[in-house]
Amino acid sequence: MSNIDLVVKGGKIATSHGIIEGNLYVSSGRVVAIGRLDVPAAEVVDADGLFVLPGFIDSHVHFMDPGDLSREDFPTGSAAAAAAGVTTVIEHSHVYQIHTAEQLVEKAEYLANRSVVDFGLAAHFSPHSVDDVVNVWAAGATFIKVFTCTTHGVQAVETARLAEAMKRLAGRDAVYLVHGEDESLTEHAERVLKARSQADGGVIPQWRSLLAEQVAVASVGMVSRALGGRVVFAHCSHPSVVEIISTLRNWGAKVWAETCPQYLYLFEDEVRQFGAFRKFTPPARAQSEADLGAMWQLLRDGQIAYVASDHAPSTREQKESASIWEAPFGLPGIDTTSALLLDAALTGRISILRFVELYSREPARIYGLYPRKGALLPGSDADFVLVDPSARRVIRDETILSKAKWSPFSGKEVQGAVVATYLRGKKVAENREVLAPPGSGRFLPGPGARGG
Amino acid sequence: MSNIDLVVKGGKIATSHGIIEGNLYVSSGRVVAIGRLDVPAAEVVDADGLFVLPGFIDSHVHFMDPGDLSREDFPTGSAAAAAAGVTTVIEHSHVYQIHTAEQLVEKAEYLANRSVVDFGLAAHFSPHSVDDVVNVWAAGATFIKVFTCTTHGVQAVETARLAEAMKRLAGRDAVYLVHGEDESLTEHAERVLKARSQADGGVIPQWRSLLAEQVAVASVGMVSRALGGRVVFAHCSHPSVVEIISTLRNWGAKVWAETCPQYLYLFEDEVRQFGAFRKFTPPARAQSEADLGAMWQLLRDGQIAYVASDHAPSTREQKESASIWEAPFGLPGIDTTSALLLDAALTGRISILRFVELYSREPARIYGLYPRKGALLPGSDADFVLVDPSARRVIRDETILSKAKWSPFSGKEVQGAVVATYLRGKKVAENREVLAPPGSGRFLPGPGARGG
Amino acid sequence: MSNIDLVVKGGKIATSHGIIEGNLYVSSGRVVAIGRLDVPAAEVVDADGLFVLPGFIDSHVHFMDPGDLSREDFPTGSAAAAAAGVTTVIEHSHVYQIHTAEQLVEKAEYLANRSVVDFGLAAHFSPHSVDDVVNVWAAGATFIKVFTCTTHGVQAVETARLAEAMKRLAGRDAVYLVHGEDESLTEHAERVLKARSQADGGVIPQWRSLLAEQVAVASVGMVSRALGGRVVFAHCSHPSVVEIISTLRNWGAKVWAETCPQYLYLFEDEVRQFGAFRKFTPPARAQSEADLGAMWQLLRDGQIAYVASDHAPSTREQKESASIWEAPFGLPGIDTTSALLLDAALTGRISILRFVELYSREPARIYGLYPRKGALLPGSDADFVLVDPSARRVIRDETILSKAKWSPFSGKEVQGAVVATYLRGKKVAENREVLAPPGSGRFLPGPGARGG
Amino acid sequence: MSNIDLVVKGGKIATSHGIIEGNLYVSSGRVVAIGRLDVPAAEVVDADGLFVLPGFIDSHVHFMDPGDLSREDFPTGSAAAAAAGVTTVIEHSHVYQIHTAEQLVEKAEYLANRSVVDFGLAAHFSPHSVDDVVNVWAAGATFIKVFTCTTHGVQAVETARLAEAMKRLAGRDAVYLVHGEDESLTEHAERVLKARSQADGGVIPQWRSLLAEQVAVASVGMVSRALGGRVVFAHCSHPSVVEIISTLRNWGAKVWAETCPQYLYLFEDEVRQFGAFRKFTPPARAQSEADLGAMWQLLRDGQIAYVASDHAPSTREQKESASIWEAPFGLPGIDTTSALLLDAALTGRISILRFVELYSREPARIYGLYPRKGALLPGSDADFVLVDPSARRVIRDETILSKAKWSPFSGKEVQGAVVATYLRGKKVAENREVLAPPGSGRFLPGPGARGG
Numbered sequence A, B, C, D: 001m002s003n004i005d006l007v008v009k010g011g012k013i014a015t016s017h018g019i020i021e022g023n024l025y026v027s028s029g030r031v032v033a034i035g036r037l038d039v040p041a042a043e044v045v046d047a048d049g050l051f052v053l054p055g056f057i058d059s060h061v062h063f064m065d066p067g068d069l070s071r072e073d074f075p076t077g078s079a080a081a082a083a084a085g086v087t088t089v090i091e092h093s094h095v096y097q098i099h100t101a102e103q104l105v106e107k108a109e110y111l112a113n114r115s116v117v118d119f120g121l122a123a124h125f126s127p128h129s130v131d132d133v134v135n136v137w138a139a140g141a142t143f144i145k146v147f148t149c150t151t152h153g154v155q156a157v158e159t160a161r162l163a164e165a166m167k168r169l170a171g172r173d174a175v176y177l178v179h180g181e182d183e184s185l186t187e188h189a190e191r192v193l194k195a196r197s198q199a200d201g202g203v204i205p206q207w208r209s210l211l212a213e214q215v216a217v218a219s220v221g222m223v224s225r226a227l228g229g230r231v232v233f234a235h236c237s238h239p240s241v242v243e244i245i246s247t248l249r250n251w252g253a254k255v256w257a258e259t260c261p262q263y264l265y266l267f268e269d270e271v272r273q274f275g276a277f278r279k280f281t282p283p284a285r286a287q288s289e290a291d292l293g294a295m296w297q298l299l300r301d302g303q304i305a306y307v308a309s310d311h312a313p314s315t316r317e318q319k320e321s322a323s324i325w326e327a328p329f330g331l332p333g334i335d336t337t338s339a340l341l342l343d344a345a346l347t348g349r350i351s352i353l354r355f356v357e358l359y360s361r362e363p364a365r366i367y368g369l370y371p372r373k374g375a376l377l378p379g380s381d382a383d384f385v386l387v388d389p390s391a392r393r394v395i396r397d398e399t400i401l402s403k404a405k406w407s408p409f410s411g412k413e414v415q416g417a418v419v420a421t422y423l424r425g426k427k428v429a430e431n432r433e434v435l436a437p438p439g440s441g442r443f444l445p446g447p448g449a450r451g452g
C-alpha cells in the first residue's frame, strides 16, 4: 500500500457505470482508489461542482515533428493538447514517415524531451517491405497507417500488400488505421479538374468524392472480413460510409468508424467559400443540418466508435501562400475537439458518459491502452481532467496554442471549460495555461511491443 | 469521511469495466472505496484467489409467506438465498396476492423480521381497479405482475385493463412483469385434454403450448409499443419468444426477456418422464442440446436481459400427492440458480462479467435498484459475494435449504462455490451455512415510492 | 377447336408480361387465343386506343342479400359492379350469416337469378361448431370470415377456436379473411366513451384504435405462423399494420394484407367532421398526405397484396337516422373502387400492370380463381374490361348504382373510364349502363369444393 | 392479319403465368397467337406430351471467331447452341476484341453468314478511350464487358474509367458485364506461386481467391450504386458474392448476379485433381454438397438473376499442351447448360417456370431483348424449343458439337431432352442434329442502337 500524494475531493467522477460522487486517490502517478476514505494526502484538490473525467485521448494527430516544424512541433502540439484536457495522443506525420522498427525507436528517443503529454506513435505502412510492417508493429507502433491513395506524399498501399500484412500479423491483434479514398477516382478527378484549370474551393468536393471514399472502404473492408485484420476507418465523412462499415461488422469484420469534428459541424458550402482554409480530405460533405444530425445520431448509437481531431495544422500564411491545389491539407483541431464535444455533452446532443467513451475510453480500448488509459479505476494512470460544466467560453484564434493560431471554429461559444489537466498525478495545465515542460510526457509502446 | 468497518483484500472485484485487483472498503454498510489504500479497518477479510462479486439479485421468487407456509416461508427462502449469494430478492406470491397500497405496506411490515436478505415486493395487477394498480406502484411495489391467463388462481388481465394502467402510469416508469400465455389457447387445450382423461406428464406441453406463449407476448408487446409501458416478459421458454421481443424492441417497445435455468438446462422429455416434478409453466421445450444452445447464445448476446429462478417450491409430498392436473406448478430454484450460472461462467459458456450482468446488474437496472444494488461502486450497498473459482461441488437434495428439500438439478457437479455472502457489510452466510437471523434483511421500496 | 364468337381487335391487352397489342378471341365464353389471326368471328369489337384488361375482382363486398335489402341487394350491387368493370365479386353479409354447408348451398341457389356478375360466397366462422367451418369450406366457401371482435352483430372468434379450425383444415389450403380489432380494447373504449356521453364523429378513432388493430393482427398472425393457415388481413388501415404482416411473412407465416380506397384517400379529420358518413372500421387514420403516401408505397412495392372495396352501403337516410353509435358501419365502394385505382394507374401513382395485379390477378390467385379469372390467357373466362385511358369523368352521387346513391368520393374528377364490361364473352355493361339482367352471373364454388 | 405458316399443337406452353395447354401459331417468323383456334396452317407440329419453351438465351459465350478458330468458330459454336435449344447467344471473344463502333459493325457483317442462331455481340471496354465505349454502345453492343483485372489478355478497367463511362452513358441504360477479380490480389498471388515454382492444379484456387472476387464486386458495386450504371456480375462463384450483390441492390444499386453450371455442379477438389481441365476463373469453390445447395437456393429465390454457360472451349490437346499457368482458361458449356438445367427442372431442384426465367426470360429482360426474345407472346419471335420431359440421356464427349469435343459433365445422365429447336419459325435442329446452315441466324443490335 502506498502513501497518498493527491486526493481529488468532491467532484463527479464519470465512469462507464455512471457518475460517482466521491474522491479520487492518487499515489505514484496511479489511481489507487476511488471512494470516500479518511486518509492523509500530501495534496488535496477541491473538485466541488466539477466533473472529474479520465484524461482525453486523441488518437489521430499530426505534430510534424520531426518533419516540418514550421507547421507544428511536439512542444507546441502537446501543450495545446494538455490545455484541452488531452493527456494521450497517438501521433504520426506524413512529412517524416516511420516505416521500420529502428525509425520508431529513434523517433521515440528523439521525442523523449519534447512532449507535455503521453504519446503513442503510429507507423506508416512501409512501401518497401511487409517485413518492415511486421517489425514496426512488434517494436511498439500503436497502429499501422494505410493509405489507399497516394496523398500527402504517402504512397498508396495495394490491396495485396495489405492482405499480405494481415496474413503475416494474424493472431497478433495489429490495428490498421485506413485513410480510404480510391486512388483511381481521385487521381482521375484531379487530372480532369486541372485540365479545366479549375482552381477555386469548388475543386475539393469534386476531387475527393464520396464515391472514392465508399469504394476504398468497401474494398479494404472485404480484406479485413476475409483475413481478420482489425481496421479503423479514419475520418468517416458521411453516414453512407458508416453504414458500409456497420454492414461489414454484421458480416463478421473487425472494423470501426472514426470521425472528426469537421464532419459534425462543417458544411460543404464552406469548402467552396473558404477554399484552402477548409481544405482537408475527405472533405466536409454536409448539405444541411439534417445531414449533420445523421452523423450525430450515428455517434450516439455507437455506429461511430470514437472521435479524433485529425489535427493537421498549417498557419494562415501557409494556407494562403499557394493555389488550392498546392495548399496543405488539414485543419488544426487539438485545441478545440474537446471543447466542441464537451459543449455537445453539456447541451444534450450526447451524454457526458458518451463523451467519455468517444474521446477517452473507446480509443483506449481499440488501441490497447485500456484500462491504464481511458478509465479512472484503481490501477489506472492518474490522468484526469477537471471540467466546469457551468463555464462558457468563446473559441478564438488568440487562444489557439497550436502553431496554426487559427481555428475553423473561432467565434463559436461553447458550454463547459477544462479547468485543469493532470497527467499521472501531476497538474500539467490549468485554465488553458500549460504548467508542465516538454518531456513531462512519456512514450507509450503499442501492444505489439507488449506481446499483444 | 467515515471509519472503515471492513476491508476485503486481494480479491478480483468484478465490475462492468472488467476485473479490478484491489481492496473493497466498507463503512456503515456501504462501499466507501475500491482500490489500494493504507487505512485502518476494524476487520480484514482475505479474498486472495477469490472473486468479489456484487450480491446476486433474484428478481422472481415466490416465498409463499404469507400464504402457504407448508411450501416455503420467508425465513427459509431467504436463508437459502443468502447461502447461494443472493442478497436481494423481489418476491410475490400468488397464494396471498397484493393488490392495494395498504396490502403492500402491511406485507412489508409483516416481513420486517422474517427475511435474511434484502427484499422488494411485487404487486399483482388488481382484478378490482386500475386505481389499485396506480396506488400500489406509488406505494413501492417493485413491479406489477400481469397474467394474460388465469393461472395459479390469478385472474387474467385483459388487454384493455393493461392498456388503461399504462396510460394512467405513463411517465412514471412503472414496470410490468408479464406471465404471457394466451388464455383462450390454454383453457381450450385443458378442456380437450381433460375430456380425453389424459393425465400423464405429456399433458403439460400440449396444455401450455409455445403458440400460447407467442400469442400473449406479441399482444402485450403491441400494447407496450403503443403506450410506452416498460414490460419484462417472465420466464421466456424458447428462442422464438425472445425473437419476438427483440423485434418489438427494434420497433421501439421498452421490453425485456427474462429466462430461468429450467429453460437453459431441462428438456421437454423430462416433463413427460417426471410429470409433476417437472410441472412448471411455460414448460421446458428443448428437444436437443442445440435447442438449449440457442438459448445460451441469446443469453450471451444480450437478447435475454437477465436470469431469475422463478423459485416456486413444493415438497416431494406435495408434488406427489395429486394428479398431474392438481399438482402444484413450479420448481425450487433459489438454492441452485447461482451455482448453475457460476458453473457456466467458470467453464466458458458465459464470461464472469456476463454472469454479474445477468444475475445482479441488469435486474438492478431494470427494477430501479442500481447502483445501490448490482454494483460495487463507492456509494453502493456493501452486498458482495466471495466466490472460489477452483472449488467443485455436487448439488444434492440434502443441501437444499428451501422447504422443498429437492432440486431438479440434484446430482449435477458444478465448478465454483459461494464461500461467503455479505449483506450491507455483514457476513450473512459462509460455506452454505446461514449466519444471520431473519430480520437482517430490509424492505426495498420500488421506484414509484421514491418519485421514480 | 371452336368457332369464334367474338374477337376484340386492336386494343392493348394488359397481362403480367406487359402490354400485348393484339386481338382477343372468344369462344363459348372462354378466351381461346390472343394474337393476330385471320379467323372469322361472329362479332368484332374495335378496341383501338383502349386497354383490354382482365375483368376486375372485388373480393370483399357486402350485398346484404338475403339480409337487409333496404341497404343493398344482389341485383343492384352486382349491377353497380358490372358498370365499374367488376366481373367477379366475393360476397358475404353480416346481416344474414352463412355458417353451414347447407346455408351456403341454399344461398347460392337463392342467388341463382339475382347477380349480374359472377360471384363467390364467403362463410362466417361458425359460432356453433368448428365442424361447420370444415364443412362450409368443403362446400365451396371462398374464404372463412373471422372477426376477432364482436362487431356488426358477428361474434368474436377466440384464438383457440381459430387454431382448432386451422388444425382441422390443415393441408386443405383454406383461407381466412380476418377482421382484426382486439375485442377487449374496443369494448372497453366503447364503455368509457359512452359513459362520457360522447356522441360526435370523434368517438370513432378513439373507439376503434390503431392499437386494437395491431394487437389482433399480431395475435392471429402468430397462430397462422404456428399452424400454417392462410390468412388475409382485411382492410389494413395503417402502414404499421402492414409492417407487422410483412414481418410475420418473413417469419414464415402465409399472410397477406388487403387494403381499401378509404385508407388510400380519406383522412381521420373527415371522420370527425362527417360523422356517420365516414363511420367504418377500422377507421381512416391518415393525418397527412405523407401518411397516405406511405400506404401507396406499400401498394407499389407489393407489401399490400390487393385492394377491395369493402362495399357496405347505407343510404343517406340510414346514415343520418341514428346516433353515431347506432348508425350503420360501412361505405359504398363497388361503384368507385375501379375508378379511383384506374385514375392512380393513369396518372402515375401505380402502373397499369400493378392495377391489374391489385384488383384482378392477386385476389384471383389468393382465392383460388386464377387463371380462370384474373388473367386473359387461352382457357381463361372471357371476362374483360375495355378502358379508355383518355376519358375524364367526375364521380357524382347521381351516377352511383348502389342503393346508397352517394359516395365519399363524389366530386372527385378521375382519369380513365370503363367503356364496356364483358362477362364470359357477353357484354354486360357499356358506358355505365348495365345491359345484362340479374341471373347472368354464376356462382363460383371455392377451392374446397374442387378438392383444393 | 397473316397466313399461318406453322401451328404447334397440343404442347404445354410455359409462360411466366404458368403452363398453358394450347397451340402456338406462327406467321412470318413471329408468334401471332397462342390459344386454340381453327385456322389453316401450312405446317402442323404435334407437340403432344412435350413442353413448348421460349428459345433459350445464353448471354455469355465466347465463339473465338474471329480470333482463334482452332478453339471454336461461329458455325460450330452456334450449331452446338441450336442443338441444345439455344436460339440466341450474346457473344464476345477476348482473342479478338471489339472496342469501337466500326469494329462492331465489321464483326456483325463478317458473321452474317456464320451463325446458325441469332446473336448479339458484346464489346470490350476500350483501353483507348471512353468515347469508344459510348460509341460502341450506340452502335448496338449488347453489353460492355469490363475486366477489373488483366486476364485473358484483356486489360483491367480502372475504377475511374468505369465511373467516367457510367457518367457519359447515364440515362441510356447501358449494361456492363463485369468480370470481377481484384487485379492487385491475383497479380500478387501469381508472383508468389510462380516464385515457389508451384505448377499443379492447386495453384488455381490460391491464385484466383474468393477475396479477390469479393473486393472487385464490392468496389464496382459502389460505383454502380453512386452513378446508376446497370451492372451484371459475371460468373458469381460463391454465395458470399451473391450476398454482397443483394446488399448493394437493397441500397439502390442496379446490379444482378449471373452464375454458370460450373458453380452449381463442380467442386474445388476437381480443380486440384484435373488441373487444366478445370482451369477457369473464378474457379469452382464448393467444398461440399451443402455449398452447392446454397447456390441452388439463391437460384431458386431470385438472388441469382440468370444462368449462362460462359462457354470458352479448348480441345483436349490445347488443355494438355501447356503448363497449368499457360493452359487456356475456360470450359466448353454451350452443349450442356440447357441439359443440366432442364434436368434440375424435371427432377425438382427448380421449377420448369424458373428454368424459363433463368435461361430465357431474365437474360432477355436484362439485355433489352424482351419480349421479342425470352417469351412466347403474340409479337415475339417464334423461337421455341420442344422438350420431352420423359426422355433420359447421358452427356458424352462424342455428342459435343463444340470443337472442344469434351465436357466436364460427360458421363452424367440427365432427365429431359431437347427434341427440336425452332428459330423464327424454322426448325434449326432436331434430336441434336443441326438442320440449318450457318447464316440462318441474324445479328441483334443492342438497345443502344434502338435508342435504348
Ligand SMILES: [Zn+2]
Binding pocket: A179, A234, A235, A281
Ligand atoms: Zn487521412
Ligand SMILES: [Zn+2]
Binding pocket: A060, A062, A310, A312
Ligand atoms: Zn490524418
Ligand SMILES: [Zn+2]
Binding pocket: B179, B234, B235, B281
Ligand atoms: Zn409465471
Ligand SMILES: [Zn+2]
Binding pocket: B060, B062, B310, B312
Ligand atoms: Zn413465477
Ligand SMILES: [Zn+2]
Binding pocket: C179, C234, C235, C281
Ligand atoms: Zn371488417
Ligand SMILES: [Zn+2]
Binding pocket: C060, C062, C310, C312
Ligand atoms: Zn367488410
Ligand SMILES: [Zn+2]
Binding pocket: D179, D234, D235, D281
Ligand atoms: Zn470472365
Ligand SMILES: [Zn+2]
Binding pocket: D060, D062, D310, D312
Ligand atoms: Zn467469359
